[in-house]
Amino acid sequence: MDRLSALLERFHVRASLFHTGPLCGRTTYEAQPDRAFLHVLRRGQLRIEHGVRKGVPRRMVVDEPTLLLYPRALHHSFINPPREGSDFTCATLQFAGGDRNPIVAALPPLLQVPLDAVPGLRPALDLLFAETDQVRCGSRLLADRLFEVVLIQLLRWVIDHPQAVGVSSGLVMGLSDPRLARALVALHGAPQDDWTLSKMAAVAGMSRSAFAEAFKTVTGTTPSAYLTDWRLTLASTLLRTGQPQKLVAAELGFSSGSSLSRAFRQRFGAAPREWLAAQV
Structure with missing residues (x-):
């Protein structure tokens, strides 16, 4: 039973790569209506600070390769070592319908999922990193599409493990x-x-x-x-x-x-x- 396709066919999502490589010091991502973020921490340790928001810690530390999905507008800052930094590949996401998108509405304000927790994710990430680590014809467009593949794999995993990301009711629980x-x-x-x-x-x-x-x-x-x-x-x-x-x-x-x-x-x-x- 395909629990995602009808949702994603009705409510499309578009990813746009905007960063790949190290981040040093403080990097702030402002909250803008109907703009989501998907960050892939590839290497290093990361401290994150959030504004006051229910369901999100003010400060947290991530010390393993991790997917960080912010499905709704939420101010967040990454604090990395000032010189060597940590490696990231990041994209903005535009969900059709914005906050009214049923997928967006069903998710918590932050999903933090270690890369190794999602079966089958590594091959897609390897392709994504191969496209973002060097400039070739069509790399930007292909990277955008691969980010969408990564998002679908993440959502598939969330439906199978809703409580692992703090979901206790709603559409995701129903689909599980x-x-x-x-x-x-x-x-x-x-x-x-x-x-x-x-x-x-x-x-x-x-x-x-x-x-x-x-x-x-x-x-x-x-x-x-x-x-x-x-x-x-x-x-x-x-x-x-x-x-x-x-x-x-x-x-x-x-x-x-x-x-x-x-x-x-x-x-x-x-x-x-x-x-x-x-x-x-």
């Missing part, structure tokens, strides 16, 4: 449960279908009551609320591309454009047209 994952993958792939509780439970291979209870316990929301939120998140992305409201409503299973508008106002506090005007 084999029964709930079957229902979630089906919802993600066909949001326009008539998803009754009975139909969702049948896909999961559970009774209605057991499914509803397990879904709420694991994800923190009800199946119907999750489905509505998923449809509205998709709607916000489609509307931003210029698709007409009526067509978006039909594509996502709303009975009419006005039905989408009512649900959209409840979720975002504004009708689609007003919301779109505020995004400019």
Whole structure:
């Protein structure tokens, strides 16, 4: 069962390499809306300082090759030895939908994962480092794509080990449960279908009551609320591309454009047209 592809096909992510090599002294990364970071500490010891943010330590030390993913805007500073420094390869990430991206919303503010913890990661990193360590035709573009491969491998590992990165509820926990994952993958792939509780439970291979209870316990929301939120998140992305409201409503299973508008106002506090005007 492929638990990631439907999410990533609906909500693309683009990586952009911006640094490779040693960093010496203090390097600060400012928090900017809808900009994420993926740092690969290849060698050396690193001290990190964060601004005040729930779920993130003010200071921490990393002393082994590690992936550091900041999925949302978060001010952070790296402090390295002043001369020899530590080796990094770093990229910014742009998740479609920004903080509304369901993957971004489901992750903690910082993921710290040793490179050796993720099976199969080393070959992709070897290719990435080979492209970033020397300039060849297409190296920058290929490095960007390889960073995206590394991110997908990391997300795959996180879904299989959610508690290792501090995830205890939400979408990631739902995808880590084999029964709930079957229902979630089906919802993600066909949001326009008539998803009754009975139909969702049948896909999961559970009774209605057991499914509803397990879904709420694991994800923190009800199946119907999750489905509505998923449809509205998709709607916000489609509307931003210029698709007409009526067509978006039909594509996502709303009975009419006005039905989408009512649900959209409840979720975002504004009708689609007003919301779109505020995004400019």
